[in-house]
Amino acid sequence: MTDNILAVLESDTNGISKESRLLLGEADRLSKISGYQLNALAYGENRDTVKTSVDFFNLDTLYFGLKESSEYIEQDAPLDFLSKVHRELQPKLTILPSSIASHYLATNIAVRFGYRFISNCVDFDFDDNYLNVRRSIFQGVAHSIVSIPLSEQIVVTTDCTVLNEPDVSDIKNCSVKLFKLERSTNPKIRTVGFTRPKSVELNVEESDVIIGVGGGANLQLVENDMRKLALALKGCIGGTRVAVDLGLIPFERQIGSSGHNVSSNCYFACGISGALHHTSGLREVDNIIAINSDENAPIMRIAKLAIVGRCEDILPELLDLISHDVSEKT
Numbered sequence: 307m308t309d310n311i312l313a314v315l316e317s318d319t320n321g322i323s324k325e326s327r328l329l330l331g332e333a334d335r336l337s338k339i340s341g342y343q344l345n346a347l348a349y350g351e352n353r354d355t356v357k358t359s360v361d362f363f364n365l366d367t368l369y370f371g372l373k374e375s376s377e378y379i380e381q382d383a384p385l386d387f388l389s390k391v392h393r394e395l396q397p398k399l400t401i402l403p404s405s406i407a408s409h410y411l412a413t414n415i416a417v418r419f420g421y422r423f424i425s426n427c428v429d430f431d432f433d434d435n436y437l438n439v440r441r442s443i444f445q446g447v448a449h450s451i452v453s454i455p456l457s458e459q460i461v462v463t464t465d466c467t468v469l470n471e472p473d474v475s476d477i478k479n480c481s482v483k484l485f486k487l488e489r490s491t492n493p494k495i496r497t498v499g500f501t502r503p504k505s506v507e508l509n510v511e512e513s514d515v516i517i518g519v520g521g522g523a524n525l526q527l528v529e530n531d532m533r534k535l536a537l538a539l540k541g542c543i544g545g546t547r548v549a550v551d552l553g554l555i556p557f558e559r560q561i562g563s564s565g566h567n568v569s570s571n572c573y574f575a576c577g578i579s580g581a582l583h584h585t586s587g588l589r590e591v592d593n594i595i596a597i598n599s600d601e602n603a604p605i606m607r608i609a610k611l612a613i614v615g616r617c618e619d620i621l622p623e624l625l626d627l628i629s630h631d632v633s634e635k636t
């Protein structure tokens with residue numbers, strides 16, 4: 307029997323998501339170097355758009371779970387569908403994106419079938435007897451390298467944002483196996499609603515106000531004044547690579563050429579010099595307010611409001627002003 311790779315894809319009405327396209331490209335590359343046959347699984351309402359978006363890859367079979375309405379379905383239904391396909395295909399390697407929904411599927415399938423499970427992979431390679439995986443740990447600050455014997459069946463979730471754009475040219479024509487995605491009458495878990503995270507927990511790309519932490523700040527300032535300011539202004543914390551290196555903010559909140567590009571309405575640059583690697587991530591920001599003890603720091607030239615002073619002195623005053631403003635309005 308030929309060994310198989312199964313790529314589990316996420317789709318919407320326009321076909322598979324951008325992340326899933328990158329994932330399929332990586333699975334295609336792995337199938338070529340391993341000689342394993344490539345298959346994909348997706349579910350949704352529109353089989354034809356998904357088929358069109360996967361037809362550029364060297365797929366043997368697309369397993370498609372057809373949803374009959376756009377109503378939200380509990381995760382049990384895709385999990386049962388994935389289990390059916392696993393029983394039929396017995397893939398050596400199952401590769402999924404790193405979203406919450408796919409993590410749920412990956413961990414459950416690994417437990418159900420006794421597979422090896424590895425999360426947040428960024429790179430894969432095969433040698434004779436092992437799948438070698440690089441995975442992101444400590445919020446991307448470091449990578450660990452793991453080898454899993456190919457005698458095992460393996461499930462991996464993948465950080466698709468680091469994958470290369472796939473090299474595809476001509477259209478192939480894979481076969482499609484259609485399943486009906488049944489709503490479970492007795493789901494083991496039930497989603498009862500969705501809530502928005504507290505503003506300080508928003509990620510830097512979705513927040514309208516960002517309190518930028520730089521090398522001129524310290525942990526006490528971040529934990530007290532900057533978090534309070536973020537809460538008061540319904541914003542979140544972000545910052546520079548120096549702030550990440552000092553352990554003041556996690557890597558996922560780094561802004562700049564090797565971090566995020568942000569487009570907030572207001573960016574408070576607190577103890578930030580304004581190096582190009584950082585400001586390149588601020589091009590879409592409408593208003594920069596800089597607080598810096600050095601009036602000649604480059605950030606002061608691009609700020610709409612440049613406050614010369616120490617963060618320890620200015621931030622409490624600013625908080626005071628804001629709390630007065632809020633109490634006067636209420």
Ligand SMILES: Cc1cc2nc3c(=O)[nH]c(=O)nc-3n(C[C@H](O)[C@H](O)[C@H](O)COP(=O)(O)OP(=O)(O)OC[C@H]3O[C@@H](n4cnc5c(N)ncnc54)[C@H](O)[C@@H]3O)c2cc1C
Binds near residue numbers: 576579580
């Ligand atoms: C390949 C590469 C990629 C990079 N990618 C990124 C990236 O994605 N994002 C990023 O941010 N950087 C990145 N960097 C690093 C970047 O070049 C700068 O080193 C970094 O942005 C500087 O951070 P900073 O302004 O917080 O620290 P510093 O340059 O150390 O500046 C600290 C500032 O704080 C002020 N200050 C000191 N004490 C106080 C105080 N008490 N109150 C007020 N102000 C005070 C100082 O006057 C100074 O202006 C990258 C570098 C390289 C080489």
